[in-house]
Amino acid sequence: MTDAPDLYNSIDRYIDELFAVEDEHLKAALKACRSAGLPEIQVSPGQGKLIYLLAKIVGARRILELGTLGGYSTIWLARALPADGRLVTLESETKHAEVARANLTRAGLIDRVQIVIGPALQTLPQVVDGAEPFDLVFIDADKVNYPSYFAYIMRCVRPGALILADNVIRKGKVLAPRDNDPSSGATRAFNAMIAADQRLEAIILQQVGVKGHDGLAIARVK
Secondary structure (H helix, E strand, O other), rough: OOOHHHHHHHHHHHHHHHHHOOOOOHHHHHHHHOOOOOOOOOOOOHHHHHHHHHHHHHOEEEEEEEOOOOOHHHHHHHHOOOOEEEEEEEEOOOEEEHHHHHHHHHHHHHHHHHEEEEEEEHHHHHHOOOOOOEEEEEEEEOHHHHHHHHHHHHOOOOEEEEEEEEOHHHHHHHHHHOOOOHHHHHHHHHHHHHOOOOEEEEEEEEEEEEEEEEEEEEEEEE
16 A cells, blocks of 8 residues: 555645646746745645635635745736736745746736735735735745734735635644744644634645645635
8 A cells, every 4th residue: 555645645746637737837937946046835736726716716806925935826826816906925035036026927927916025024014004905815924923914914805805824734733833843833823813813714724745744724704
């Protein structure tokens, strides 16, 4: 019998080959990220297709992304937008933002994407204050600030909007975070926050496969 990790990876590849085949622009984006030495922590093809579908299902016209990296997930999300849609993506690292801009330009999507450079806790106020509400928010940035991001996000989403947060299981470390693992502790706190918030209906989708063992939080604003 196939060992579980090998089986999970094989099933992930099976799903991707059926439902999330990468086209030339997605492949080029990954190649550019590797060439630039960016960490390979982007979503998998299947995860990209999932957030794309969720954006489509909610009818998103305005999307906010926290954590651009090289723009791989940004491409998936931007493709879910209508022609007049808008995606604002926040990235703390200038180098990452430059790679993402090139990838989005190559994919023909840069006209509907605004890349904001700087630490998200510094740039979020200017993005949120007075802005038209967002239909979907995807959080995939530094985990220690997830609870702080949440407070800002709830100020800029409409009823019926979706809030997605990646990496919220962390190989099970959220069950008993260690003092030397602030990311798992903050993620556990974030999970508790969205579970207790009466403005939301939420769940965590546990995920295993090519990206290891983690999870995606999915919350709907009532």
